[in-house]
Amino acid sequence: MIEGKETKTKKGVLRFGMVGGASGSFIADVHRKAALFDGQAELAAGCFSSKFERTLETGAKLGLDQERLYRDHNEMAQKEAAREDGIDFAIIATPNYAHYPAAKAFLENGIHVVCDKPLTLKVEEAEELVRLAEEKGLLFCVTYAYSQYPAVKQAQMMVKNGDIGEIQVVVAEYPQGWLATPVEQEGNKQAAWRTDPEKSGISNCVGDIGTHIENTVSYITGLEIDELCARLDIFGSNERKLDTNAHILVKYKNGAVGNYWCSQVAIGYDNGLTVRVFGTKGTIEWRQEDPNYLKVVKLGEPVQILSRGNPYFYPEAAQMSRIPSGHPEGYYEAFANTYLKFSNALLKLKQGLELTEEDRDFPDVKAGLQGVKFIHKCVESSKKGSIWVKFD
Ligand SMILES: NC(=O)c1ccc[n+]([C@@H]2O[C@H](COP(=O)([O-])OP(=O)(O)OC[C@H]3O[C@@H](n4cnc5c(N)ncnc54)[C@H](O)[C@@H]3O)[C@@H](O)[C@H]2O)c1
Incomplete structure (x- = not known):
């Protein structure tokens, strides 16, 4: 039905x-x-x-x-x-x-x-x-809204339930091409503040989109970063002071390893956030630009494309959909899921009720802190010559 x-x-x-x-x-x-x-x-x-x-x-x-x-x-x-x-x-x-x-x-x-x-x-x-x-x-929500797509929740549930075994490798990227030229000098306001250290902080690219990789990977896998090694580069204009491209190697506390790439000078790419998680029993891949689908490959089995809105999604993921499969849901709906969870939690709190872990399933202030630490560790590693730095 x-x-x-x-x-x-x-x-x-x-x-x-x-x-x-x-x-x-x-x-x-x-x-x-x-x-x-x-x-x-x-x-x-x-x-x-x-x-x-x-x-x-x-x-x-x-x-x-x-x-x-x-x-x-x-x-x-x-x-x-x-x-x-x-x-x-x-x-x-x-x-x-x-x-x-x-x-x-x-x-x-x-x-x-x-x-x-x-x-x-x-x-x-x-x-x-x-x-x-x-x-x-x-309550304090930090709007890492990519974590609120139903297919991302499905990926998280599959990892939690051991469907792809122990995670060994993560490969994630977020390429954009909009800063391939110095558009900040041509009246692009969003580019102007992002490339200004006073307004943006110590990083542009890692802060702006690298943090989305960090949060989405962390939400799906639950993996904690132990150490990272980063190289940040400034491309697109000689006058820029902040990074527009970064390569980041990660070691997680469980022994798994990861490789992240974010870029704003990748011509031909818009918002290409992609996360691939490789476990001992299978692989999951999610692409933000095609967010209703999840590619799953179990060891020795053919490739499966799971489609949001179908009954084979875990209930926790299925309930985040509003319309039947095949009618695309997208960015607004993911953002709205963040607000729905936050508002429901707030309404419950206002009634004096205890919040469960499920009620708190939106990115919170601790996820925000994690993102800021990630930026600082990437910059530290890069400045020291791309050495490995401990995360905590
Ligand atoms: N969650 C996401 O996926 C996502 C996507 C895009 C941007 N962002 C973040 O959202 C924030 C805004 O980005 P944007 O691209 O929309 O920027 P923007 O430049 O388009 O908008 C910024 C707005 O803030 C206003 N503003 C500036 N200083 C202010 C102040 N002191 N008090 C009140 N208003 C002030 C400006 O007038 C403008 O209306 C950034 O932190 C950015 O990193 C997050």
């Missing part, structure tokens, strides 16, 4: 505010749509830009009350915390440098947080956010 998934009709169960997301920005609009996708939340406040006129403009377009448009994250955190109908959670979708101060302000004012990656510029900042969220008992 084929059933559509009902969207809740009761609007406004949770209220959220946004930092970042003025007209013309990229990911904030995906956040907004994803947070609203299943009808469990509504936008109530915003500080969409560091320029107040732009916040006012965007707020008006989005139909917000002017009194809930703020000059900065501090004003928003304090004033929203003081309101009876204040926001339940804040979404932070600014360039990297503004994540930490905004996240800290919301946590300190008792507001739950959803923040984009990389979580912070410094490891100590990420550690502080972990501590603050724990101390205050607040």
Whole structure:
């Protein structure tokens, strides 16, 4: 039987505010749509830009009350915390440098947080956010949304259930080609801040997309990095100060080994995140650009292509689908799954109920910290001449 998934009709169960997301920005609009996708939340406040006129403009377009448009994250955190109908959670979708101060302000004012990656510029900042969220008992999601595709969950369940045996080798890549030329000098705003160390942090490519590899591999396999050896290179412009290509070798704590490649100068590639996991009994391969399918090869058997929406998916993965197989689900749905899990957990928390491990199956602040550590270890290894460095 084929059933559509009902969207809740009761609007406004949770209220959220946004930092970042003025007209013309990229990911904030995906956040907004994803947070609203299943009808469990509504936008109530915003500080969409560091320029107040732009916040006012965007707020008006989005139909917000002017009194809930703020000059900065501090004003928003304090004033929203003081309101009876204040926001339940804040979404932070600014360039990297503004994540930490905004996240800290919301946590300190008792507001739950959803923040984009990389979580912070410094490891100590990420550690502080972990501590603050724990101390205050607040939920904190970091939107590594690739982990929320049903086929990725299926891959995770297959690894957990031993379907491909013990993992020995992981090969993952995330090639893009959009920084093959210095587009940051031609008015591309997203490229401008990403290539600026003040706004991006100590890495561009590893921070921007290498962290997605790290998180997706870690989510699927559960493997913990023991040591890594990285080479970061700057291509695409002599004036750039940050990496646009990286090769990273990994040794995991269980003895398995991995090999990651991320690039923004790989002409012909858009968002080619691909993860291959090789075990003693079989192989799994998932490609973000064809996300409804999972390639599985069991030792001595023919290649299988598992298709999302079919009953042979594990229930935990099947329940993350909204429509029958063959009608493609994609990026918005994966992002929406992140928000659905986060919102359901938050609703449960607000009712005073205990959260189970299943309730917490969204990328959290510890995953964010892990990503920041990964960036710093890759840069450290590369700077020291691509030597092996211990992860912990
Ligand atoms: N999870 C993902 O898959 C994913 C995808 C893309 C981007 N990202 C992350 O999302 C973040 C934003 O990236 P983007 O490409 O959307 O950037 P963008 O440049 O398109 O948008 C950034 C927005 O933040 C606003 N802004 C800047 N400083 C601000 C401040 N101090 N206060 C309030 N608003 C401020 C800008 O006006 C703009 O609206 C980055 O951290 C990036 O790494 C994550």
